[in-house]
Structures are given as C-alpha cells and as structure tokens.
Amino acid sequence: MAALTPAPATPPAAGAPAPARAQPVPQGPAPVPDGAPERRPRPGRRRPRVWRGAVLGLAGVYFLLPLVSSFVFTVHTPGQGVSFAAYTDLLSAEGFTESLLLSLGLAAATIAASLLLAVPALVAVRLGSPRLRPVVEVVCMMPLVVPPIALVTGIATVLRWGPEHLAATPFYQTFIAVQNEAFPLVLVLAYTVLALPFVYRSLDAGLRALDVPTLVEAARDCGASWPQAVVRVLLPNLRSSLTGAAFLTLALVLGEFTIASLLGFRPFAVWIVTISGAQARMSVAVSILSLALTWALLLLLSRAGSAAGAGEGAAPAAPKES
Template sequence: MATVTDPGVVLGGTAGQSNSPGSRAFAAPRAYWRWIVLGLAGIYFIGPFAVAFWFTIHDAHGVSFRAYRRILSTAGLSDALGTSLALGLIAVVVTLVLMVPTMLLVHLRLQSARPLVELLSLLPLVIPPVALVVGVRSVLSWGNNSDYVEITQVFTALQKQPLSLILALVYVVIALPFTFRALDAGIRGSRIDVLVEAAQNLGAGWPTVLWRVVLPALRTSLLNAAFLTFALVMGEYTIAKILIFRTFPVWLAQSANTDGQLQVALSILSLVLTWLILLLVVSIAGRSRKAPR
C-alpha cells in the first residue's frame, strides 16, 4: 500500500484535481468574462475614436478625406505645432536635468529630505492651474516694470514669441508630480544605492557611475518621465491661453470656429502621434529589460 508521501499518489491526486470536470467548468466562465471585459473596454476606448474619424471623412457628398488633405496647407498649423514640439523638448530636458540629480541625491545621501522633496513635487496637483497662472502673471508684471534694466531684459527674453521660455518653465513645474513618481519608482525598483556602491568599490568615479550605471538602470523611468512631460505639454491649453501664447492646443481650439471637421482631424492626428510615441517608449523599455547584463 502506498503511503501519503508516495510521489505517485501525490502527483496523481494533484493531476486528478486539476483535470477534474469541476475545475474545467470553473475556468471556462472566467475566460468568458475576461473576453467580455476586454470587449467592453475596447468599445469604450475605440468607439469615440471611430465616431470622430467617421465625422471627419463623411460629408454631404459621401466619404471624402478632404479634411486630412487640407491639414498641411492650413494657415498657422506649422508654427503652432513647431512651438508645442519645441516647448515639449525644452520641458523634457529641463525636467530631467533638474529631477534626476535631485532624486539621486535624496535617495543616496539625503534620505531624510525625501518627504520634503515629495511634498514640493506634488504641490502642482493641489494648486489649480488658474491660480498658478495668476501668480506667474504677477511675477511677469513685476519683472516688466522693474526699475532695473537687467531684470526687465531677462523677463522680456523669457516672454519672447513664438518660443516662450517662461511657458516651458511653467510646464516643468506642472510636470513635477509625474516626473517624481516615475523616477522614484525606478530608483526604488532598481536598487540604485547597491549599484552605485558596487561601482564605486570597483574604482569608478561619479561621471562614470552616472553615465554607465545610473542612466542605463533608469532608462525605463527616464523614458516614462519624458513621455508624460511631453504629452502634458502637447495637450495643455489653459495656461497657454491665459498667458496669450499660441501653442498647438490653443490654435486647435481657435480653428474650431472655421472648420469643425478639420479640428477633429487634427485632434485625431495628435492623438495618434501621442500613441505612437507611447508605443516607441514601451518598445524601447521592453528591449532594455531583455538586454543581457
């Protein structure tokens, strides 16, 4: 007689339980509901997109791609889109240059300062954009009317059209919560303190540690932070409108007064562009995870 510890009995019992009709009957409804949830989610996300696309190609004469053919020849599009792209790149660079050394310093040397840095980084989520813009306008008014010529020149240069650096700096501020979370999760997940200590024990200096250890380890977090900042800049409307800067969202809202189909077509293209950038980020992040170390 086989004992309880007999491998054949144990494996046989387990296999019998896993292949029993009751377990198969229980797994079938779970797979069924999984496809229902995925289908409902697909309808929720793709449905409005499909309706908007149909609106852009359907008119009184039938199906036509006239709205998409007129995009490149639309007045003001290239300037507004170029301004938003340039502001997005500037905001991404300034945000990463500001936050990456700060987060490394907090995690490696000043861990007691982390709550303060987190509080300051999350403040833009609490302060309404309108209140932030009012404060920015007050500072700009003070700088433009300053008694010192140097201060006036600096503030004038920051507000110079079409590429306003003051707007890029405001975008850096409102992107701080997303950048902080992305970098904080990456640093905690990759154990940067252990990697830095190991590199320093092998004789590497700080430039080598940052370039060959820290940045490759945080590649996914850097890409996520850069994408979130860039997407925020490409979709932000309130601050640019109040400060009277003609960015792509502002131009897109103004174009609705002349041609609704053209505005929806531009919105679809901007959404597709954002999705393509997101897929590129995910692809690069996936390759970095699979790369041999």
C-alpha cells in the same frame, strides 16, 4: 532527597513475552484497496475567459467608439458623400506647422528640464539623505493640489510686476526674453512644474526596484566618478522609468491649453481651439492626428529604449584565435 538519575530498566522475567515494539506510522496517502475507485484531487477553479474577453471588449468599445465617430464626422458630409478634404488641407492650413513645431520644441525642453531637475535630486536623496524623501515627495506632488488657473494667475502677475519694477536692472531683459513668442521659456518653466508629479512617480518606482547605494559604491570602487556612476550605471537601469516620464511629459505639453491661452501664446492645443469655430471638421481631424502622433512618439520612445538596452546588454564577441 530522591535521586535525580533515572533508575535502570528492570529486565523482563524469565519466560515472560518481550514487549511489542511500536510500529512506524506510514507516511503518505493510505493505499487504495482493490476495486475501490481512485479519488483524484480536485483542480482549482479556473476563472472563465469569457469575462476577460467581455471586459476587454467593453473597454475597447469605450475607447474606440468616440474615435470612430470623430473620424466618420470628419470624412462624411450629409448629402455630399465621403471626402478627406479635412485631412488634406491640414498642411496648408495657416498656423498648423508653426504651432505643431512649437509644441514639440516645448515638449523636448520640458522633458530635458524635468529630468535634469528630478534625477539628481532623487538620487541624492536615496544616497545621502533618506529622511528628506517625504519632503521631496510633498514638494513634487504640490502641483496636483494647485490648480493650473491659480498657477497661471501667479505667473501673469509676476510677468506684469517685473518690467515695471526692474526696468533699471539687468533682469528687465530676462523678463522680456522668457516671453519671446518664437519660443516662450515661461511655458517651459510652467510645464516643468506641472510635469513634476508624473516624473517623480515614474522615477521613484524605478529607484525603488534598484539597490542604489550598492550600485554606486561598486562603481566608485571600480574607479568611476560620481557623474560617471550616475550616467553609466544608474541611468541604464532607469531606462524604462525615464521613457515613461518622457512620454507623460510629452502628452501633458501637447494637450495643455489653459496656461498657454491665458498667457497669450499659440501652441498646438490653442491653435486647435482657435480654428474649431470656423473649421469644425478640420479641428476634429487635427485632434485625431495629434492623438495618433502622441502614440507614434510613444512607440518610438519605447523602441529606442529597448534597442539601447539590447545594445548595451549584448556581450561582445570573442576574438578569433589565429
């Protein structure tokens, strides 16, 4: 068998030149000879800002042109000039204040009900049963598949069936109470169902950005109970998601017409359509003001969330040494 160990290198013969050593390969760019023009790397092509400005300009025209046209329609009367009577007569218009306050109250109740329903469910799924997340997602997205007209038809059928068959039971008063015209709770229940997809998407995006098990476990190790861990640890980190869900729900309630109209109630959107036949300019003016009110409430919610976040994130001042 041949030996596995390599044979020792034989020394060079006497008088023979020593073998040349391999020169190290120089790293980096090759040196530029004298007199040759220096080549600079080409910078990446920058997208022209002209296209960005053009796209933003077209978007602004698309959104602002109808608003400007509507405003001109409300203040300009052919042959009479400019008049702001459509705006000054709003406060004295019959049903304006009542319908607006009713819609704002319904929006506040819907926001509270949606968040109280969605936040505990999504947190529980994240902590205890991650496999149920597709089931919860399908259930929350179901209102996007069911048309509002089908939903209100089912609600009206149940409201007609209940008093007839439950007249001798305590549930009869429940069916009467949820249809109170001063504050119809049936609209809150219907709007909560309609708002579930938007609330779910907003909260799910916020929970995806957090390590919920680690945060809750750390809070529990510090002695916090489960409600304290959710309220004092998770909710401050979900502030932007909660604000987005609240704004989407507010916009939905202020603009919803089908369910309230078919059930016979008169919130703000139904009132606008009611007066549109007799006072077209005032109805358009109310639509513009409702849009401005929605944006004002959005800014208010955003400022409140950012102010709360700054207040909680600020470090307490160190006590002065005496």
